Amino acid sequence: MAEKxxxxxxxLEAFYDAIIAIIVTVLVLELPQPATASLASLWAIxxxxxxxxxxxxxxxxxxQYHHMIYQHVEKIDVKVIWLNIILMFVFSLIPYLTIFSANxxxxxxxxxxxxxxxxINIVLFLMAIYLTKINPESEYLKDVMNLKNAVYIPLLIFIAGLVAAFLGYPVTISICCLITIVRSVIVSLKY
Known part of the structure; x- marks a missing residue:
């Protein structure tokens, strides 16, 4: 059997950083300009x-999550690269979906x-599981793999948003996404 x-x-990290920089730039460029220079025009959008x-x-x-994980990763392989490509594909849709959602x-x-x-969270979690397998000496990666914080709680929040959306309040999906993100930032502060 050939050696891995x-x-x-x-x-990979440099490529990832470049993709994120481009996505953030596109996001801000897609913000509509107010019709006039007034608070009412700002409020309208x-x-x-x-x-x-x-x-x-x-x-x-x-x-931040990607950066924190890769500080503790010594080696990657083709599977990790492809998980990142899938992640970047989904991630690259964010500017389009942002405008679609706002409109x-x-x-x-x-x-x-x-x-x-x-x-994105699911792909990140799968990537972290795989990175733990090929970097078994990393205690940090093992700590990050806490299922409750990484998957279960965000999934429950997202499901609550979906249920509320189907009951007639679609914007709750965005609100639940915001709650999940803020929660994720707070959890990451302990690492």
């Missing part, structure tokens, strides 16, 4: 700012699609 071909993480805030927090939270705040379809950023 491991790589260092530097190039508040849903765009709300969607931007959530998307920006998703971006920086993902960058149709009370649409169940758009809010459900916007809530798909939860898939």
């Amino acid at each position: 071909n491991y790589m260092e993480t530097g190039r 508040k849903t765009s700012y709300f969607a931007y805030l959530i998307s920006f927090l998703v971006c920086v939270n993902l960058w 149709h705040l009370n649409s169940l379809l758009t809010q459900s699609l916007y809530g798909l950023d939860f898939i």
Whole structure:
């Protein structure tokens, strides 16, 4: 059997950083300009700012999580690269879904699609599981793998948002995404 071909993480991290920088730039460029220079005009596009805030927090939270994990990873392989490619694919949809959601705040379809950023958490978790297998000496990765904090609680929050959305309040999906992100940031502060 051939020996597994491991790589260092530097190039992947640099590529990832570049993708996130581009996504954040596109996000801010997609913000609509107010019709006039007045508070009323700013208020008229508040849903765009709300969607931007959530998307920006998703971006920086993902960058922070990725950075924290890869500080404790010595080697990666092709599977890790492909998990990152899947992650970046889903992640690259955020600017589009942000505008779609802001323009149709009370649409169940758009809010459900916007809530798909939860898939990012699942891919990150799968990647962390795999990274723990190929970097078994990392105690940090083992700590991060706490199922309750990584998957169960965010999933319950997201399901609550979906239920409320189907009961007639689609915007609750965005609110639950925001709660999940803020919660994730708070949890990450202990690491």
